[in-house]
Amino acid sequence: MSLDILALVIEMTRFLNPVLLGKHDRPAPDYGIFPSLVRFPAKLTADDYRLAAHGSNEDPIPKPLTAHVHVPARLGHEVNGAARYLSYLKHEIALQGSLFDVDRCIEQLVLTGNGAGCLGDDQLAGLMTELRRHFGLKRSRDRDFSLRTGPNRLSPQRLADLIALGFNRFNIDIRDAGAAAIERLVEIQAASRHAYLHPPTLELALRLPGRTPAGFSALLERLVCLRPERITLSRDVGHCTADWPRGSGGSVPGDLGGTPERSETLALLVQGIERLVAEGYVHTGMGRLVLSSDTLVAAQRRGWSQRCLEGYHLHGDSDCIGFGVGAISHVADGYYQNGRKLPDYYARLDAGELAICRGYELNADDRVRRDVIQRLMGSGDVPYTAIEKRHRIVFRNYFAPELLVLQEMAGDGLVDIRRDRIALTPPGRLLPNRLAMVFDGAFSESKPRYLQMV
Template sequence: MSAFEFDRALVHKYDRPGPRYTSYPTAPQFNSAFALDDYHQAVRASHEVAAPKALSVYIHIPFCQSLCYYCGCHKIITRKTHRAVEYLAYLKREIQMQAALFERSRRLTQLHLGGGTPTYLDDAQLAELMACLAEHFTLDDSDAHEFSIEVDPRTISVERINTLRGLGFNRLSFGVQDFDPDVQAAVNRVQSEAQILQLVAAAREARFKSVSVDLIYGLPLQTVDSFDVTLSKLIALRPDRVAAYSYAHLPSQIRAQRMIRPEDMPPPARKLELLELTIRRLTEAGYVYIGMDHFALPDDELALARANGTLQRNFQGYSTHADCDLIGLGVSAIGKVGDSYSQSVKELSQYYARLDAGMLPVQRGYRLNPDDVLRREVINGLMCDGRVDFPQIEATHGVRFNDYFAEALLQLDEQVADGLLLIQADALQLLPKGQLMVRSVAMAFDAYLGGAHKGQFSRTV
C-alpha cells in the first residue's frame, strides 16, 4: 500500500453505508438453500486439491454477564454461569463431529475465541475446551501458530492472564473502547484504567506474542478533548496492535442501542474529528496504518505482512496467515471451506436440538460461483494491498480485466477525479487519499449491492 493521507472533505463525501468485506459475497447473500449436504460436499472437495489448506477455527462463546449498550454482536446476557456448562458440553460434541470430517494431517494453525465474552468460561472450562481441540485436531505446536482470545478486562485477573498463556494462547485482544468514565457509564461498560494497565503489563510479562487493544470512536459523550486523553493513555500502554472501530448507531436494528440517550450522541462532524485525531495520534506515535480501522507497531507481524504483500483478510479482520479453511464452531459461528461459506443457527435452543439429532448446526451459507471468486480476489487485493494487478487476474481467471469490469471502472470515474485511486494500463492503485475510502472503491466490484441489502451495512468511515 502507498502512504496515507487524511482529507476530511473527501472522507465526508464518501462516508456511506457499505460492507466491511470480511467475506465476499457478504453475509446478506447467505441463504438456506445452502444446506448441510452442501457443507459436507465442500469439506470433501477441500481434501481433493493438490495441497489441502491448513485449518483455522473460530469458536463463538455467546454469554456476557452484562449488556454493553453499543454492542451489535450475537450475545446472551446472563449471570447464570451454569449455562456455560451445558454450552461447553454441546460445543465439545460439535468439535468432535467437525473434526471427523477433516484429515488429521491438516494442522490447525489459527484459533480465535470470540463472543460474547470468551472469558465468561472459567479456567477449568477453557482448559477443557482446549483439551478437546487437541484431542480431535492436530494443533500446530510451532511458534508460528496464532491462537487468540478476546478479553473483557472486567472478567479477568493477572492470574488468569498467566493461565491463558499456559493453555496455548499467544495473542490477546482487550476490549477497552474508551478510558473516559463518563463514556463508559453511558454505554454500561465501566472498567478501571488501573486494571487495564495491570492486565496489559501481565500479558507482556507472560510473553504473549501480541497484545491488541480495541477502541471505539463515535460513542455517546465522546469529545475531541476526552478522546485525546484516551489516546494518550493508549499510546503510553504501547500495545502491539490497535483497532479503532467506528461506532455504528443503529437502534432500529440493535435493541441494546436504544438504551443510549439520543442527546448524548456526538454529531457526525465530531465523529470525523475523532477519526482524524485517532489517525494522527497513532501514526505520530509510530503505528503503521494497516487498513480499515487497524494499526500496528512497525515490527508487528501485521505491519510486516502489509509491507511485503502477504496480508490476508478474514472474518476476524486482518491476518498474517495464508488462506486457511475456516471451521466455525458454536451458535451463529461462520465458517469458510473452499469456495463456500456456512453459518450455524443463531438460537441456542436450535443449536442444541441439531446436535441432539446428530446433525451439525449449519443453517445457511453460500457456494461461490466463478464470478464471485474473481470479484473476491479483486476486492481482497484492494482491502489488503491497495492494488489490483490486471495481468495476474487475467492469467488466473481467463478474462480481460478492462472488458470484464468495464461497468465497475466507469463507476470509479469520480473516485479517480477526486484522487482516491489511479487506474493504469495494467493495474488499479489506491492513492494516499484513498486508503481510508477503500470500502467505497471495493463496492464498485460488488455485484450484489443495492436493493434490500444496501441498508444493512454500517457507514464506510
Template sequence: MTPAAPLFRPDLLTRYDAHGPRYTSYPTAVQFTDSFDTAHYRAAARNGGATADLSLYFHIPFCDTVCFYCGCNKVATKNRAHARPYLDRMKRELAMQAALFDTARPVTQLHWGGGTPTFLSHAEMAELMSATARHFNLVPDERAEYSIEVDPREASAQTITLLRELGFNRLSLGVQDFDERVQRAVNRIQPRAMTETVLDAARKQGFKSVSVDLIYGLPHQSVESFARTLDAIIDLAPDRVSVFGYAHMPTLFKMQRQIDESALPSPAVRLAILERVIARMREAGYVYIGMDHFALPGDELARAFEAGTLQRNFQGYSTHADCDLIGIGASSIGKVGDVYAQNARELADYAAAIDAGELAIARGVRLSADDALRRDIIMRLMCGGELRFDDVGEAHGIEFSAAFSGELARLAPMADDGLIDLSRDAIRVLPAGRMLVRNVASVFDRYLGQASLRRFSRTI
C-alpha cells in the same frame, strides 16, 4: 523533497461516507440463505481448500453484563451454569466436524470470540482446548496464531497465565473508552487499572501480540475526551490498536435503544475525533494498516502490510494465507473451499441440531465462479491496495478491462477525486483512498443494492 500525500482528507471522507460492507467475506453474510445445502459443505470439507492449513473459530456467546453498543450475537447472564451444556455441545460439534476433515492438516490459526470467552471457568477453558487437541492437529507455538478476545473485567493475571499455558499467544482486549462518563452511558465500567493488569500479565507471560479495541462515536465523546483515552492507550503501548466507528443501528440491535441518541457526537465531531486518531497514532509510531487498524512496526501485522502479504478474514486483517475455516458454536461462520456456512444463531436451535447428532449449519452460500472472481478482486484491494489487471485475468481466464468496463467507468470519479490511481493496467489505492477502501471495493460487489445498504455500518 515532495511532501507525503495526505492520508486524512475531510472533504473526501464527508463526501464518500456511506453504509457499506467491511468485506470480511465476499459474498457477505447478507447473501447467505437458509436454503443452503449442507452437502456442499461436506463435499468441500472432503476435497480440501486452497492450503493445507486449517483455522478454527469458537463462538462463546455469554456475557456477565451487556454493553449497550454491542451488535454481537451474545447472551447476557450472570448464571455461569449456562456454560456447561454449551461447552458439552461444542465438544460434540468438534467431533462431528473433525469427521469431515483430514485432521492431519495443521491448525495454524485458532480464535475464541464472543460474547466473553473468559465467561468460561478456568477448568472449562482447559477442557475445551483439550477436546480441540484430541480432534485436530494443533501446532507448536512458533507456528501457531492462537488468539482470544478478553474482557479485562473478566480476567485476572492468573487467567492470563492459564491462557498462555493452554497455547494462546495473542490477546485482543476490549476497552472502547477510558472516560467514566462514556463508560456509564454504554454500561461498561472498566477503569484503566483493569486493562493495565491484563496487559502487564500478557507481557510477563510472553504473548506475541496484544491488541486493544477502541470505539469512537459513543455518547458523550468529544475530541478532547477521546484524545485522553488515546494518550492512555499509547502509554500502555499495545502491539495493535483497532479504532472502530460506532454503528448506531437500534432497529437491528435492540440493546442499542438504551443509548441516548441526543448524546451521540455529531458527524462533524466524529470526523474530528477520527482525524485526531490518525494523527496521534502515527505520531506515536504506529503503522496505519488500513480501515481502522494500527500496529507497531515490529508487529507481524505491520510486517505483513509492508511485505504485501496481508490477508483478511472474519476476524479482520490477518497474516495467514487463505485457509479453510471451521466455525464452532452458535452463529459461527466457516469458510471451506467454495462455501461459507453459518451455524444457527439462537442457542435453542443450535442445541437442537447438536442434540440430534447433526451439524448446526442453518444458512450459507456456495460461491459461483463470478463470486470467486469478485472475492479475489475485493480482497486484493482491501489487503494490498493494488489490483493488476493481468494478474486477475491470468488467475481467472478473463480479459479484465472488457469484463469490468462498467465498474471501471464507476471508478473514474474516484480517480478524479484522488482516491485511486486508475491506469490502463491497474488500480492503485492512493493515501487519501486508504480510509475509503471499502467504497472502492464495493464497486465490484454485484449484490450491493440500495435496499441492502442499511444492513451495514457506515464506512467512516
C-alpha cells in the same frame, strides 16, 4: 516528524471534508467474507459441507485450518445458559472433527462474540481440551490463538494461565486510561514480553457515550506512552461492555452522556489516526494501526494480509471452520452458516446433525470478484496481471463498468487507477469496503444491513 509522515497526515486531513465523507461513507459490507450473508440461500446443506470437507482432505497438499468459535453474550441471561451452550459447542466440535484429517492443523483460533471474553478459565480449558481432542492445534510461536476481553479480566497471573491453555494473542477493550487502567496495562505488557508474546491489541470504541475530543486526546496520549504494537479504532462500543471497569466517578458507559454523532465520530477517527501516524504507526485499513515493525505491515506490502470476519490476518490460505450459533465455515469454494437462533442450533445438534442451515457456492465470476475484493481489503493493491493470470481474463475489459465508477473516487483522492493496477490512497484506506463494493456485482443499496466506517 519525518516528511513522509507529515505528508501522510496532510493527506489524511484532506478527508475531513464533510461533503466528501457524506458522498462516500455509505453502508457497505465489511467483506470479512464474500459474497455477503444476504446472498446465502438455504439450498446448500450439511451434506454439501461434508462433501466439501472430504474433497479438501484429498487435495495434494491440504490447507491448514482456521477455527472461529462464536459465544454470544445473551447466554448469561439464562439459568445455566453458558454451561448448556458450551456442552452443545463441544458436541459440534466432535462432529466437525470427524470430517477433517488429523494431520490438518489449526493455525488460527479466534473466540468471537460478545460472550467469549467473559468465559471463566475452567470453561475455556474445557473448550481447548475438546478442540485438542478432535483437531491438531499448532504449537509453534507463529500460531494465532486469540481472545478478546476486558482489562479488568486480564492480569499477569491470568495471562500466564491463558498462555498455558494455548492463547498467544489478546485484544483488550479500552474505555478510559486512568491511573489504575494504565498500571494494569503496563503489567500486562510486561508479562506479555516476559512470555515472548505479542503485546495485546488495544481496541478503542469511538462511539462510546460521553466520548469527547478532549477526553479522547488525553486517552491517546496515555496509550501512546505504552507503545502498544496494535491499536484498533472501532466505530462500535467494545465487545465486553458489561465487564468494563467503572470510571473514577463510578459511572458505566451508559451514564456518561450522549453517543457521538456521525460527524463527531469521524473527527475522533481522523484525530486518532493522525496522532498515531505521527508517532510512527501505520494505518493498515478500517481503523487498525500498527507499529511499522509489525509483521502485518510487511504482509500487507507483500499482498499476504487478508480481511476476515474478525479483522485482518496472515492465514488467508486456509479452510475456516465455524463453531457455534450463526458461525460461518469456509471450505474450498463454499460458505456455510450454522443456525442463527439458539433453538435451531440446539435442535440440529440434538438430531445428531451438523448445525449448518444454509450456504453458498462460488461460481467463476464470484471467484474473480472475491480475489479483487480481498486484495483491496488486504493490501489495498490490485495488480491487473495477477488477476488476469489467475482467472484468464482481461482486467480492463472484464471490469470496464467498475473502472468507470472508480474514476469519480479517484478524482476525490481515494484511489489511484494506474496503467497496470488499482491502489488505495491513505484516505482510501479509511473506506476500503466502500471501494471494494464497486466490484460486488450483486450489491443492492436497498438492503441496509451493512457497515459504515462512521
